[in-house]
Amino acid sequence: MPSGRTRLLDAATELLAAQPSHEPSTRELYEAAGVAAPTLYHHFGTKEGLLDAVVERAFADYLQRKHGMLRTGDLVTDFCAGWDLHVEFGVANPTLYALMYSPGRVSAAAATADTHLRAALERMRDAGLLRVDVDTAAAMTTGMAIGCVTQLNRQHRPVDNPAALATRAALIEQLTGQSSASTSPDQAARALLRELPEVAARFTSAESALLTQWLRAIAEEERAAAPPKGSRP
Structure with a gap:
């Protein structure tokens, strides 16, 4: 037992x-x-001690997933993937995430996240990719990530909400001067399709139908263009 x-x-x-x-x-x-x-x-x-231990265990599982991510060799692309997984963890575990970054709380999980973040930023600095120092980059990344997750949770939005994608792109541009190109056209189209009902009142029924048709065409075209898994070039 x-x-x-x-x-x-x-x-x-x-x-x-x-x-x-x-x-x-x-x-x-x-x-x-x-x-x-x-x-x-x-x-x-205390209850807080138990919840801290739960955060530690959940975050350890998250890190296992992060360590298992495919490394592309492109440091910016890998940084974007790390950002996405961080946001995914926060949206999937809103209470744990709030505990992890609660003001005045010393969280070992948050400290571990900071260590991994700094290591990624130091690799980018050593490759000549950062336009700011590591301390500034770490503060920007953590602040924008917490703000992004908090806003998504407050509005009950998915991780690929257009505002979240734009936040990531803005961060990458500020850190490196590069645009964030890790979001494919079909991903963007599917994200916009999910949000379309929220803004449908801005369009006529004909405009809304046409926009939906275009977005679906983009999503389906990108999927059709992708080679089947296991196929040879």
């Missing part, structure tokens, strides 16, 4: 997954784990 510590961690993870925007109470946590309150205090000291 799992230990009380493991049961508390699993229960907290399940509660946060079921209601990602709700921070569970101390009572909800120990009752969901099937243990008494003293067990929680013994292993974690």
Whole structure:
């Protein structure tokens, strides 16, 4: 049978997954784990200690995924992929992300993220790609990432929302002077199709239908142009 510590961690993870925007109470946590309150205090000291441990575990899983990402050899493209995965983690885990970057809270997960970010920026600096120093670049990246995730969560938007993509592009341009070209036309078209109902009132029905037709054509054309997996050139 799992230990009380493991049961508390699993229960907290399940509660946060079921209601990602709700921070569970101390009572909800120990009752969901099937243990008494003293067990929680013994292993974690406080509810915050338990939630910090959940953040650490979730972020460790995130880092495993990040380490498994394909490295293209293009440092800017890889940096964009890291940004996307960071935003994905924050949108998928809004409460954990808020705890991770809560003002006045010392989060080991946030410190680990900062270390990995600085390593990526130092590689870009050494390759002559950065237009600003590493400290400034790290502060810009972290601030824009937190702001982006917070806004997406506040408005319940997906990770590929056009505003999020524009934020990433603006960051890359400020850091390197390059445009962010990691978003393909079909990705952009699909993102715009998802947002079209929100702005449909700005168009006539004929205009909306035509725009939808164009966007679908772009998305389908890009997919059709892609070679089948496993095919040889």
